[in-house]
Amino acid sequence: xxxxxxxxxxxxxxxxxxxxxxxxxxxxxxxxxxxxxxxxxxxxxxxxxxxxxxxxxxxxxxxxxxxxxxxxxxxxxxxxxxxxxxxxxxxxxxxxxxxxxxxxxxxxxxxxxxxxxxxxxxxxxxxxxxxxxxxxxxxxxxxxxxxxxxxxxxxxxxxxxxxxxxxxxxxxxxxxxxxxxxxxxxxxxxxxxxxxxxxxxxxxxxxxxxxxxxxxxxxxxxxxxxxxxxxxxxxxxxxxxxxxxxxxxxxxxxxxxxxxxxxxxxxxxxxxxxxxxxxxxxxxxxxxxxxxxxxxxxxxxxxxxxxxxxxxxxxxxxxxxxxxxxxxxxxxxxxxxxxxxxxxxxxxxxxxxxxxxxxxxxxxxxxxxxxxxxxxxxxxxxxxxxxxxxxxxxxxxxxxxxxxxxxxxxxxxxxxxxxxxxxxxxxxxxxxxxxxxxxxxxxxxxxxxxxxxxxxxxxxxxxxxxxxxxxxxxxxxxxxxxxxxxxxxxxxxxxxxxxxxxxxxxxxxxxxxxxxxxxxxxxxxxxxxxxxxxxxxxxxxxxxxxxxxxxxxxxxxxxxxxxxxxxxxxxxxxxxxxxxxxxxxxxxxxxxxxxxxxxxxxxxxxxxxxxxxxxxxxxxxxxxxxxxxxxxxxxxxxxxxxxxxxxxxxxxxxxxxxxxxxxxxxxxxxxxxxxxxxxxxxxxxxxxxxxxxxxxxxxxxxxxxxxxxxxxxxxxxxxxxxxxxxxx
Numbered sequence: 248x249x250x251x252x253x254x255x256x257x258x259x260x261x262x263x264x265x266x267x268x269x270x271x272x273x274x275x276x277x278x279x280x281x282x283x284x285x286x287x288x289x290x291x292x293x294x295x296x297x298x299x300x301x302x303x304x305x306x307x308x309x310x311x312x313x314x315x316x317x318x319x320x321x322x323x324x325x326x327x328x329x330x331x332x333x334x335x336x337x338x339x340x341x342x343x344x345x346x347x348x349x350x351x352x353x354x355x356x357x358x359x360x361x362x363x364x365x366x367x368x369x370x371x372x373x374x375x376x377x378x379x380x381x382x383x384x385x386x387x388x389x390x391x392x393x394x395x396x397x398x399x400x401x402x403x404x405x406x407x408x409x410x411x412x413x414x415x416x417x418x419x420x421x422x423x424x425x426x427x428x429x430x431x432x433x434x435x436x437x438x439x440x441x442x443x444x445x446x447x448x449x450x451x452x453x454x455x456x457x458x459x460x461x462x463x464x465x466x467x468x469x470x471x472x473x474x475x476x477x478x479x480x481x482x483x484x485x486x487x488x489x490x491x492x493x494x495x496x497x498x499x500x501x502x503x504x505x506x507x508x509x510x511x512x513x514x515x516x517x518x519x520x521x522x523x524x525x526x527x528x529x530x531x532x533x534x535x536x537x538x539x540x541x542x543x544x545x546x547x548x549x550x551x552x553x554x555x556x557x558x559x560x561x562x563x564x565x566x567x568x569x570x571x572x573x574x575x576x577x578x579x580x581x582x583x584x585x586x587x588x589x590x591x592x593x594x595x596x597x598x599x600x601x602x603x604x605x606x607x608x609x610x611x612x613x614x615x616x617x618x619x620x621x622x623x624x625x626x627x628x629x630x631x632x633x634x635x636x637x638x639x640x641x642x643x644x645x646x647x648x649x650x651x652x653x654x655x656x657x658x659x660x661x662x663x664x665x666x667x668x669x670x671x672x673x674x675x676x677x678x679x680x681x682x683x684x685x686x687x688x689x690x691x692x693x694x695x696x697x698x699x700x701x702x703x704x705x706x707x708x709x710x711x712x713x714x715x716x717x718x719x720x721x722x723x724x725x726x727x728x729x730x731x732x733x734x735x736x737x738x739x740x741x742x743x744x745x746x747x748x749x750x751x752x753x754x755x756x757x758x759x760x761x762x763x764x765x766x767x768x769x770x771x772x773x774x775x776x777x778x779x780x781x782x783x784x785x786x787x788x789x790x791x792x793x794x795x796x797x798x799x800x801x802x803x804x805x806x807x808x809x810x811x812x813x814x815x816x817x818x819x820x821x822x823x824x825x826x827x828x829x830x831x832x833x834x835x836x837x838x839x840x841x842x843x844x845x846x847x848x849x850x851x852x853x854x855x856x857x858x859x860x861x862x863x864x865x866x867x868x869x870x871x872x873x874x875x876x877x878x879x880x881x882x883x884x885x886x887x888x889x890x891x892x893x894x895x896x897x898x899x900x901x902x903x904x905x906x907x908x909x910x911x912x913x914x915x916x917x918x919x920x921x922x923x924x925x926x927x928x929x930x931x932x933x934x935x936x937x938x939x940x941x942x943x944x945x946x947x948x949x950x951x952x953x954x955x956x957x958x959x960x961x962x963x964x965x966x967x968x969x970x971x972x973x974x975x
Contacts, residue, residue, distance in 0.1 A: 366395030369713035459486030468703030723751030755795030767805030790829025791818030914948030
């Protein structure tokens, strides 16, 4: 450090010609500085922030030269030393975000000639705040300006033939350490908390429905949360970006004597665009004995108890395009009617009415037996691995989030037979995110040790949200929507245990993002079998609300990840839609091993919708439409192959299995386009598929085969699927 009154400038001292002499010279200098005691520039209120903090490095010269030695305060006896090559780094975690004003590097004889000083909020995304290009050893005292939790020396060029070696790396702040963020708090104006004494409940429901019924690409976001109790004579009509949920620990804690309704009057009885809504954790006793839930993609029906039947078709039995039920009990019959595909997981039903193209069940009591291709049922007795979505509830008067436990070979609901298994986390352990919150603040909250609860709204982020702490929960209410600005990745998860992402939408921005969601870093390798990452009711959209672009929407690198109900959609209608306008080549890419997808909806990408590179991957239910707007055959030509498969397993993969997968084509710009196949996979004993179909919608384009060169071509305009019962 410098004597009192000396300006904090970059100072270089001349290194000795020989290594031993340099060490002696530095020791003498350090002894002098120690005698002076810790000092700061005149007028500054700096604090030494780094001493005793956690330090890491790219390498060490040996066990005696650990990174921790450079922040232990022992200026004469211990040091960090790297291996003898360039591009080494050293970093220190300050424990929380702080304003950094000065860095002091006390070099041993092996010094850095060129290096950067960098700051980061998360230990992954770095910004350079000072560059040194002509360092000559000794002590470098650098003035910097910035805020971050992590401080890094990024070596570029060594000054000697040895490595980089520091007696001490000291980080000083100006005394204005970023204050701790509070946990808990109110849930914001778009969360409507209801109890049985709330006046005019029906009026509140109707007012929001009037706003949201046809607001397919609007900015409104709402959550209705019903406290435990009984509610009579309600018809909760659920529109776009609206969530209705109970605040009990079990669905039967909150009973609605009435209906929770989704219909398609706004779209002339066509339910194929009833997206982005949810019903969760409620019991409903329908007025006429049957509730109506006529939805398509990105609409979840979770943890529900219907004390009667459930009709999945719109009034008049118009078109409907597919949906999802989990952890629910329907006492009566589920009327599938016009639903093209549907997936029901870990539930209990009183019966199922019919099949259209592929109705898929796993772990569902009362499900019909497999009959594919006719009747078109695909049924697994159990779900191999599952863990239900976290949810907000009231424990007395205290808000908590319940995180259900992992189950293997699951069958039936988690809540019918007693107290659900899992853990409860007080809302005070969550940072309640509200519209206008910056990505830096969100990252600070995670770094501080808080979980995230996104309240209903639209969030622009100018840097990646980093989830690098094990067991972090990121839970959205009311389809909270995250839009990345300037082409950044919206969210990235570390190679850590037990992260849970649930209940939000990522909407691509106008500047192309290389990725929108990354679950794990490249080359992730940790074993997460006992505590995997889960991605549930997390949806991705490119275009529709405006021009958006992304090269690859979702990348799954972490082993053992469970993707449980997602819709990854390159928009085929709305604003900002066109073959190049909302360009998005790839939907989902899986690099991790032992990844399980339960309820995978991926549609309309310019090239491959799903690519799978990891071993032992499994998919239960897949729904796909190829991009409608391909201008001609040449636009989708894939070398010698006509078109890109909807679901491709890489030739390097030895083990993979899928059940109940369908791909449709509707090339309405050029109906003469032909697609060689919907599915592509290596022919190996460990690669297996069950209940596959392709279908041409009205003859607008055709498939030559279902998978590889197997399966009859689709033909004509009758919209009749071509099926393969098993492959190979």
